[in-house]
Amino acid sequence: MENHTQHQADDKQVFRVQGFTCTNCAGIFEKNVKNLPGVKDAQVNFGASKITVFGHTTVADLEKAGAFESLKVTPEKERVIEKKEPFWKENGNVILSFILLIAGYALGKQFGEESLFSSVAYGAAIVLGGYELFIKGIKNLFRFQFDMNVLMTIAVIGAAVIGEWGEGATVVILFAISEVLERYSMEKARQSIRSLMDIAPKEALIRRDGTEVMVGADDIQVGDIMIVKPGQKLAMDGVVVKGSSTVNQAAITGESIPVSKAIDDEVFAGTLNEEGLLEIRVTKTVEDTTISKIIHLVEEAQAEKAPSQALVDRFAKYYTPAIMITAILLAIIPPLVIGGNWGEWIYRGLALLVVGCPCALVISTPVSIVTAIGNAAKRGVLIKGGIHLEEAGRISAVAFDKTGTLTRGVPQVTDLVTFGENELEILKIASILEKGSQHPLASAILRKAEEGNVDFKADAEEFSSITGKGVKGRIGEQLYFIGSPKLFAELHASMESQAEIRIDELQKQGKTVMVLGTETSVLALIAVADEVRDSSKDVIRHLHELGIKKTIMLTGDNKATAEAIGNRLGIAEVKAELLPQDKLEFIKTLRTQYGNVAMVGDGVNDAPALAASTVGIAMGGAGTDTALETADIALMGDDLSKLPYTMSLSRKTLKIIKQNITFSLGIKVLALLLIVPGWLTLWMAIFADMGATLIVTLNSLRLLRVHQGK
Known part of the structure; x- marks a missing residue:
């Protein structure tokens, strides 16, 4: 608790991070940031690509802490314009490396597998496609952080040492390709939040001191008058003070049918004004608007670990070191104990290292959760x-x-049963009596009278309330009562049988019945129901x-x-x-x-x-x-x-998480079994691992397709 209060007192800074490729890297970045001078604590939100820092730090220091992943850091408030490099430019080294791999294979066919030409081509492919991987891997190896990069670096260097240049190059290429695809699919999952952020305009036309000026959303104050023309989006939440229009609120509520807005109606940032000119008094600052709250809640939601994710993370923590130890033992023990071939057993150990990486397993849950929550937010949930x-x-x-949930929460007059009286006259008497009542049923009668243009301006004399039963008052010469059937049963000693039968029928239909009458007779029954x-x-x-x-x-x-x-x-x-x-x-x-x-x-x-x-x-x-x-x-x-x-959506998410976990563990078990007879090659191992990661990610992205009616 003390720690929490401490955090509250500290300066809290939130930064957006570009360049996360996996949950593991995010974890390492968080650890590095926590070790920075001036930082008391830090929390990474992988789903939303954000880091919250308690304490004091600079963007430069944060980027230094994320240098192992070449992370780009910007303060949350700053708008980030992402420069999209063309695909070939962004992934040029992977493409070149792939060409060199094919050249190495062709030269091997021409001059023999072990020839110098093919080895040089393979070596160049390894260096070009894997230098980033090696830098990260070697750094992490010295820090004793055994992640995917370390396992890959050991496997590739090991393959080169025992002369398997072609295998080493294939592993590097497959790893690089899968990283590109993984980054792409993770971006796709995050896109749903990014599209939410871009919903509200960043500036608005504001009238101040009689002049109209464009003002940035951050500088708009509560009470400002915002002018929104037809076809424009609203930048802020507020209340309509002039004009009327229909507004499409799909961005906030997910409802596609535009809603009519007139004076005193509430409107929200990010919604689209369709046909009329609206003047709106701003009621909230930019960080308090409904859309900002939604974005904040969605990002927080994605950071919160689901039970199955926490379970997988705990499993991975013990699993990775166990795989490393097993791989070392597999490479050393057979040659020492049963005199096996060193090259062959080192190769098997390397294959175990690669296939043992829990990448697909670790990513199986977060990608599903991020995708599902983003999809729901776009549809107003x-x-x-x-x-x-x-x-x-x-x-x-x-x-x-x-x-208010199954029903609209607004009572309506459904039936008006008169006994010889004119309906409009009955409505007039009922409205004059109910005018002063606070009861929700009274408002239903007044609404009905307004619809029928009934004039109920007159006031009742000797008006008084009969607690829990109804009201009475004199209109003209006559004393009228309106209230529950119970009230009339007491007034008249018994109800007329005709009225009693109708009351019973109406109550059985789920309606509340009020009776209007005098001390001697029942004039009408008014049935009111809350509309379903x-x-x-x-x-x-x-x-x-x-x-x-x-x-x-x-x-x-x-x-x-x-x-x-x-x-x-x-x-x-x-x-x-x-x-x-x-x-x-x-x-x-x-x-x-x-x-x-x-x-x-x-x-x-x-x-x-x-x-x-x-x-x-x-x-x-x-x-x-x-x-x-x-x-x-x-x-x-x-x-x-x-x-x-x-x-x-929730059930589909659970199903996909289960499929992902089962699939990624199944592939691992199958690949580990292939090691026993020595059938598992290095490139098969990386293919199994990367294939699993990709299939798990793509499977999760199916959640983007869940929509209403499915």
């Missing part, structure tokens, strides 16, 4: 860590909060198709209403009349029955239940900080249809 991604893939029961979201039924069906064993709806509503909605949606179980603490208890019970339980809520009143579930999923994303903070996963578009996508 924020997954706050590898651990939550893995857990979501194992969910067997899903609990839903009803209001269009997507809810499909979402529940999809989840059952995905193999979720149980779906449960939790609500504070009465049983009849809750069950009517539950039946309509096809939910397996309904729990009604629950208080927030009851929801929490129920989630705990569910966890004992089903193990992994997801809770889907709106992130405000469901915070305790979200925290108690295995995976808390919040609705209402953009603009609601509570959802971003309390949940493990946030659905940014307030759109439940993203839930099946999230579940299938």
